[in-house]
Amino acid sequence: MLAKALSTVGAETELITLADVARHAGVSLATASRVLNGSSRQVGAALRERVERAAAELGYETDVTAQTLARGSSKVIGLVVHALTDPYFAALAEGAMRAADRHGLTVMIGATHRDPQRELALVSTLRAQRVQAILLAGSRTTDTEVVDRMRAELTRYREAGGRVACVGQDLLGVDTVAPANRAGAAALARALADLGHRRFAVLAGPPELVTAADRVEGFTSALTELGLPAPRVLPGGFDRHGGHAAATALVDAGLDDVTCVFAVNDVMAVGALAAFRERGVDVPGDLSVAGFDDIATLRDLVPPLTTVRLPLAEMGARALDLALSEKPGVVTEVVAGEVVLRASTALNV
Amino acid sequence: MLAKALSTVGAETELITLADVARHAGVSLATASRVLNGSSRQVGAALRERVERAAAELGYETDVTAQTLARGSSKVIGLVVHALTDPYFAALAEGAMRAADRHGLTVMIGATHRDPQRELALVSTLRAQRVQAILLAGSRTTDTEVVDRMRAELTRYREAGGRVACVGQDLLGVDTVAPANRAGAAALARALADLGHRRFAVLAGPPELVTAADRVEGFTSALTELGLPAPRVLPGGFDRHGGHAAATALVDAGLDDVTCVFAVNDVMAVGALAAFRERGVDVPGDLSVAGFDDIATLRDLVPPLTTVRLPLAEMGARALDLALSEKPGVVTEVVAGEVVLRASTALNV
DNA sequence: CAATCGTCGGAATGCGCTTTCCGACGTTCT
DNA sequence: AGAACGTCGGAAAGCGCATTCCGACGATTG
Numbered sequence: 001m002l003a004k005a006l007s008t009v010g011a012e013t014e015l016i017t018l019a020d021v022a023r024h025a026g027v028s029l030a031t032a033s034r035v036l037n038g039s040s041r042q043v044g045a046a047l048r049e050r051v052e053r054a055a056a057e058l059g060y061e062t063d064v065t066a067q068t069l070a071r072g073s074s075k076v077i078g079l080v081v082h083a084l085t086d087p088y089f090a091a092l093a094e095g096a097m098r099a100a101d102r103h104g105l106t107v108m109i110g111a112t113h114r115d116p117q118r119e120l121a122l123v124s125t126l127r128a129q130r131v132q133a134i135l136l137a138g139s140r141t142t143d144t145e146v147v148d149r150m151r152a153e154l155t156r157y158r159e160a161g162g163r164v165a166c167v168g169q170d171l172l173g174v175d176t177v178a179p180a181n182r183a184g185a186a187a188l189a190r191a192l193a194d195l196g197h198r199r200f201a202v203l204a205g206p207p208e209l210v211t212a213a214d215r216v217e218g219f220t221s222a223l224t225e226l227g228l229p230a231p232r233v234l235p236g237g238f239d240r241h242g243g244h245a246a247a248t249a250l251v252d253a254g255l256d257d258v259t260c261v262f263a264v265n266d267v268m269a270v271g272a273l274a275a276f277r278e279r280g281v282d283v284p285g286d287l288s289v290a291g292f293d294d295i296a297t298l299r300d301l302v303p304p305l306t307t308v309r310l311p312l313a314e315m316g317a318r319a320l321d322l323a324l325s326e327k328p329g330v331v332t333e334v335v336a337g338e339v340v341l342r343a344s345t346a347l348n349v
Numbered sequence: 350m351l352a353k354a355l356s357t358v359g360a361e362t363e364l365i366t367l368a369d370v371a372r373h374a375g376v377s378l379a380t381a382s383r384v385l386n387g388s389s390r391q392v393g394a395a396l397r398e399r400v401e402r403a404a405a406e407l408g409y410e411t412d413v414t415a416q417t418l419a420r421g422s423s424k425v426i427g428l429v430v431h432a433l434t435d436p437y438f439a440a441l442a443e444g445a446m447r448a449a450d451r452h453g454l455t456v457m458i459g460a461t462h463r464d465p466q467r468e469l470a471l472v473s474t475l476r477a478q479r480v481q482a483i484l485l486a487g488s489r490t491t492d493t494e495v496v497d498r499m500r501a502e503l504t505r506y507r508e509a510g511g512r513v514a515c516v517g518q519d520l521l522g523v524d525t526v527a528p529a530n531r532a533g534a535a536a537l538a539r540a541l542a543d544l545g546h547r548r549f550a551v552l553a554g555p556p557e558l559v560t561a562a563d564r565v566e567g568f569t570s571a572l573t574e575l576g577l578p579a580p581r582v583l584p585g586g587f588d589r590h591g592g593h594a595a596a597t598a599l600v601d602a603g604l605d606d607v608t609c610v611f612a613v614n615d616v617m618a619v620g621a622l623a624a625f626r627e628r629g630v631d632v633p634g635d636l637s638v639a640g641f642d643d644i645a646t647l648r649d650l651v652p653p654l655t656t657v658r659l660p661l662a663e664m665g666a667r668a669l670d671l672a673l674s675e676k677p678g679v680v681t682e683v684v685a686g687e688v689v690l691r692a693s694t695a696l697n698v
Numbered sequence: 699c700a701a702t703c704g705t706c707g708g709a710a711t712g713c714g715c716t717t718t719c720c721g722a723c724g725t726t727c728t
Numbered sequence: 729a730g731a732a733c734g735t736c737g738g739a740a741a742g743c744g745c746a747t748t749c750c751g752a753c754g755a756t757t758g
Contacts (some may be wrong), residue, residue, distance in 0.1 A: 015509050027754035028708040041747095044706065059505045065414040065423065066479045069713050074414065076457070076478075085443045085662075087646060090433045097433070097460055105472055108425070108460045111446055125455055128413045129425075156408045160364045212734055240649070256747060270649045277651070297436060299617045300589070302626070313434075339567040366714055378739045382716060390717095415714035415734065418743050 242270025
């Protein structure tokens, strides 16, 4: 018993290589390779079977790194997101991973936590890993220096045969799946106006975040077109805390005649709902609230959130397909959002 | 202009290799390697500087796959989760990724969607990728055939020097970070009994899922110890839908004297809350509801959910540390859950 | 039946990098 | 001053695999 325990530790058998399999099957390296790793060349049934049995008996597993080196192309893609705990990115990642799976690709993932330096570093890492494609999800900042460095990095990557696609804004000169943030926010504004709302506040997120800025702008200009007054715009963070803080600030400053609040994403809206509850503002009785994204995990909120639905998983999948597709030039696919009216927004009479 | 557009397509410059850098710097391959990839050997300042400049000028990026092959060890770890859209796993993954980052490791990720075949396939893939460690998150099933095959696969991997850790139950004979499901559920049962509840129902999830079964058992046996009647146990899915369905079934069958419902995870509890709302059962007025996990995204639920908090991100990080740590034998780290009483459970007088 | 062709197995080369081994040179010690 | 040693640059041998090129063999054809 003791002996067994000891033998378990540090077993560390040598790695089983293709050469081992070939020897064990009594064939050449080339033949073994052709049998086990989808070559275009045929191998006779007898030998093929011997190789396969040898591989199974030895528990052989291809060394993909060696294969990548020899073939000069890998079956791995890279995925760069803000954070997995953000359901928006989790949904994108989920969609991208499903698509990767369909293509027989493995996924390497990295989180930026909205740090542009980290994002740059992640792209370098993925480049070093010789991934076949890089998917960039996460809003671009408007900081031109960062954008320029990212473009340079991506250019080098693409010159070496790498493929890139991005979910968000087309600022990088790469294939892009772009949610129609402006149009979606505008449609939402019109829908809310239809409910009778006239005075709005916008929990706007960080002005330098393009996604946030676009949504604010789409919302605002739609109001203008309708001949309604411009909304009160409260900047802040793009997360739950940001929504909570901005909503608190709004209440403390006095709602005046504001009857409806638009938080530029659902997670912020959740924070806002909490803040309003704490301050005794009833939603939708005293105030209507709308978000953006239609995060699935949040659909059971009370009251259910009016929002703009984005097909996030599908967007992730389309980004991968775009990156992988052979085509000239750079493509931007716009994805429309769909206004979903729920109980968090009431008729305003 | 046309010329420029054409030149952009298919630019595909040759890959820049270490040899290019060495030539450009006028040094040998060996020297370039030593400068650029942390060797133990020193290189004179003059040469070192020349190599570094050459690398920067050429935009060189190490080919990690070649490096892995040459060194025989990689800087990548594999992470196997159920699904990223499940916030439980997203939080685990987030923690593991942060830890990986601290260790300078890249993360390869795969989703099983609770399909044991897929899980097996993922482990094979990761083994083929020669990842340094594999982290298995996600509840083990009690299906012994699958467990055995998984053990065999992992054994081969470890014999080749791979490291493995698992978050969940210790069924695989590997290092494990094990949430104290039984103890946590038992503590929850006692806390709810302290609130005056006597008759419980448990939305139990799938009986073959060890996590679910353990929580049910911990809850039940604590009630027994308190001299209370056994709860009504309603099996079902482990997700929102499962919670919703089980809760609906409960109401339709008649609550009788049940005053408190324990859903074995938060996501199921959310489904249950929705079902109760639909059926006009007020929570916590008519019925108290408790969950398990304390998912962060769900903290703004109304009413706020009584639950057992698990430090998910930390658990992910600890799993990685465990896998990487040099130590004899197999370690199981138990992580305690903390009962958090919130408004979804009321005093029962 | 010889010439031609197609099929399939194997030896050898190379993918980009690390690392061992050698050798050249400059220091230090006796 | 010579021996012993340490430092640092380079040549070359792999790491595990894919693939090209070659050659052997059997089948087809005129």
